Amino acid sequence: MMVARASSERFVGRVEELGLLNTALGDAAQGLTTTVLLGGEAGVGKSRLVELFASRARERGARVLAGACLQLGEEGLPFGAVTEALRSLAAAAGLPMLRRLAGEDAGELQRLVPDLRPAGQRDIWPDRRPLDTSSQLRLFEALLRLVHRAAADTPLVLVLEDLHWADASTRDLLVFLAHNLRSASVVVVATFRSDELHRGHPLRPALAHIARGERVERLDLKRFERVELQLLLEEILGQAPGAELLDRVFDRSQGNAFFAEELLAVGGEQLAGLPVALSDILLEAIDRLPRDVTDLLRLVAAAGGHVRHELLVQVAPVSGVGLDAALRTAVEQLVLLTDPAAGTYSFRHALLTEAVYSTLLPGEVARLHGSLAAAIDADPRLAIRAARAELAHHWEAARDQPRSLVASLEAAREAEAAAGVLEARRHVERALQLWSQVEDADKRTGLEHTSVMQWAAKLSYLAGEPQGAVALQQRVVAESVTDPARQAIRYDRLGWFLYSAGDTEAAQEAFATAVRLMPSNPPSAERARVLASYSQILMLCFQQEQADTYAHEALAMARTVGARAVEGHALTTLGINLATRDAGGLDLLRQARAIAEELGADDDVARLFLSESGALVTLGRFDDAITVASEGLEYARTRGKERSLAAALSGNLAEAALYVGRWQLADDVLRVAPRHSGGIGAAWAHLLRAHLFVGRGQLEAALAELTAAETTHAHTHEQTRNMFLKTQLGSALLAEDADHAIELITVRPSVDDPVEDHALELRALSLRALADLGADVGPGRELADQIVDECHQLAARATPTNRLAPVWEALAEAEHARAIRDSDLVERWRTASTRCGDLGLAHDGAYALYRQAQARLDHGLRSNVETLLRTAHETANQLKARPLLEQILDLAQRARIDLGIDPTSSPHEELGLTVREIEVLSLVAEGRTNPQIAEQLYISRKTASVHISNILRKLGVSNRGEAAAIAHRLGLSARQPR
Secondary structure (H helix, E strand, O other): OOOOOOOOOOOOOOHHHHHHHHHHHHHHHOOOOEEEEEEEOOOOOHHHHHHHHHHHHHHOOOEEEEEEOOOOOOOOOOOHHHHHHHHHHHHHHOHHHHHHHHHHHHHHHOOOOHHHOOOOOOOOOOOOOOOOOOHHHHHHHHHHHHHHHHOOOOOEEEEEEOHHHOOHHHHHHHHHHHHHOOOOOEEEEEEEEHHHOOOOOOHHHHHHHHHOOOOEEEEEOOOOOHHHHHHHHHHHHOOOOOHHHHHHHHHHHOOOHHHHHHHHHHHHHHHHHOOOOHHHHHHHHHHOOOHHHHHHHHHHHHOOOEEEHHHHHHHOOOOHHHHHHHHHHHHHOOOEEEEOOOOEEEEOOHHHHHHHHOOOOHHHHHHHHHHHHHHHHHOHHHOOOOHHHHHHHHHHHOOOHHHHHHHHHHHHHHHHHOOOHHHHHHHHHHHHHHHOOOOOHHHHHOOOHHHHHHHHHHHHHHOOOHHHHHHHHHHHHHOOOOOHHHHHHHHHHHHHHHHHOOOHHHHHHHHHHHHHHOOOOOOOHHHHHHHHHHHHHHHHOOOHHHHHHHHHHHHHHHHHHOOHHHHHHHHHHHHHHHHOOOOOHHHHHHHHHHHHHHHOOHHHHHHHHHHHHHHHHHOOOHHHHHHHHHHHHHHHHHOOOHHHHHHHHHHHHHHHHHHOOOHHHHHHHHHHOOHHHOHHHHHHHHHHHHHHHHHHOOHHHHHHHHHHHHHOOOOOOOOOHHHHHHHHHHHHHHOOOHHHHHHHHHOOOOOOOOOOOOHHHHHHHHHHHHHHHOOOOHHHHHHHHHHHHHHHHHHHHOOOOOOOHHHHHHHHHHHHHHHOOOOOHHHHHHHHHHHHHHHOOHHHHHHHHHHHHHHHHHOOOOOOHHHHHHHHHHHHHHHOOHHHHHHHHHHHHHOOOOOOOOOOOOOOHHHOOOHHHHHHHHHHHOOOOHHHHHHHHOOOHHHHHHHHHHHHHHHOOOOHHHHHHHHHHOOHHHOOOO
């Protein structure tokens, strides 16, 4: 029985999902970006939904860019879907329009679209710089700017399909766009097969990162219910299906739209005799075609399911009129689809590609891939996207090891040019696996085995996998070499990989070996380099005296041989070390920055902004730190370095802003910082945002950031472990988890630990926890005495320039006095609040004022209490520091002190809740359901649901019960809706 296909004119089901997409398009018209993650099992209807939405978006005047990922081996094609989307833009609007939209980024974007290169320019690479940490980020920034330009005059819909096959670079780009497209007229729609996302699938963490962002919608298409499937079959058949046919199709397809269509297409009335597996159904349809057509389809499947007509002309088993006839049959039977503009053919559904490819015999696999590779090798224009990547894939499948080796390395260079770090690494690693199987591999490739391993190590490091880099570089240093200087450079690289992997002890040994191996005479830039590296690692490991010694030696030698870059590195180490003891260190950092600017070393300049702003935070010059970090972020942005250093620079800026009470600035900065990128900078950004959430009483959000920080090993790294413990302890106190708080206090690092960053602050908070828990007698008293003694030791070791140490010492002494019920409590808190005020610490200062007022009341002293509480309340309210605000209000109420709050306003509105949200929350506290709330307030159930979602987010709770508990505690349950 011949059946028609469902047209897009009548769209069955998916009304709610289509409505959400249309709403997102309406928001885009108002300048708001929405990212829609559209998941569902294969065949459930994702592509049809997206196609209909894209069609209607075009009718509404939107610009649509669409691309799909291909299944082409593990390494994939870097940015394949993005490249296709850009070409769709060129096809729709013309290449001149694409060039205008690319603007000054055309040089960078020609990595993906070679047609952007100027006429006569043969080399597609925009520059000759080696791949570094910022290559991919520069490309990301260029794409971000292009999207902004494309959406400047009309809403833009960017569709990226089949992300379950996406390469790592495309996944990273999607995360980047989701976190950075905030106020653009853009809808990003990303589709993926949810039934392929096994626990270890690389797309899962990317989706999790995206889902934590703002204005992200997750849609999971479900299978059709029986009624919906009946409508689909009616659309296909042109008449209502019989009850028996409907039963059979529903039972076999279980509501999967594509399965249902294929069942009808191949079986019709004979449905009962068909096999259950979809692949069998699909293959039955294929097997009915003539032999010459099925042979052609097997070739298309070997090509990845998407192939140029010209390539088929070269390798198809039939030619001329025979090829045309076979293609026409495949197209008429809707097995293949055509793209006349691109001159390509593709299977109607990816499952068809898989099903047909699975029928190939081993000999056929080798033969077909070999013929495809030979044709593309002779004419790279026959490839769909990246010729070298396709060659690497085909030669490997053809089991031609020598050609596969060469093609893999060429594909790695091609991926590097497109900033596809992970893809390049996989190609190089495959070359290493093939090396021993290929005779004269070094002659064929023009490379030594050691060089390829070193290349792979560098790519692993750039890909954020330092452990892999370490393993490869250790193999490099294990290979014999007669030149000690060359071996020293190998150890120098190993040292940096080890440090990135968190093994600081082994890193120091590697750098020490590099220094020992590198000849000291005659003086050389290489010797200066390894000395500077060793001094830097010693500084990072808090061995300042040794770091200074090697840095001075590196500086002298660098100046002797004229190695200006190394001179700047040595000055940086000396400057950072000196800045912790003397403000003169800032001068050395500025000298280093001048050298970096002179050499055009953008990475070094940006890092020096980072070092200087960090030193200013240590010196307690918070406003200056904010200024310098802001300048650094702007510098990094204009030089394409924003993503590589933005997390760390944002961390310095946010830390200073948190200290001085500019919490909204800190929140704004941290919200857009690339905290998903890994590394110490990202760990610091996660921890600072967790600290902010603790201060605002948003427990669930704080715990989520702590979990993210833990994935970056923030809990073990020297630079972040104290901050990690401090934030964990703050979360435990917020959750009123006494057991966890005591556990965290007891695992604090030793007072002799060389890492002093946040060590005093951690102990002051530990004493606060002990005071809250009641530690005036027994083991608690002994622990409190021990910790305050540690605080005195740490404060005594602090340098005169450390303006924070006296503050934390005073807070620690006050908390200790509160813990042991010392009679001198009033004076202790007066001292602490004075020191906080002198340094401009906002939240800590307000907390100290609150405690001072409490101490005065406990001692029967009411004078000045109202002033103290009013001042503390004003700051806590401005910060939206809910836990502190509640403490202040509770104390004022118990002491019958009027804080002068406007009786017509609610203190809870000051926490960020709107009047309507307060009304909704009061009804939640009364146990009302969403329909009851909607009826009470004359709003829709959907609106009620949105209000409740906003309330949960603002209060930092995960369910209605927790929100109701807060409402009862604040007295909202008795409030009548206004």
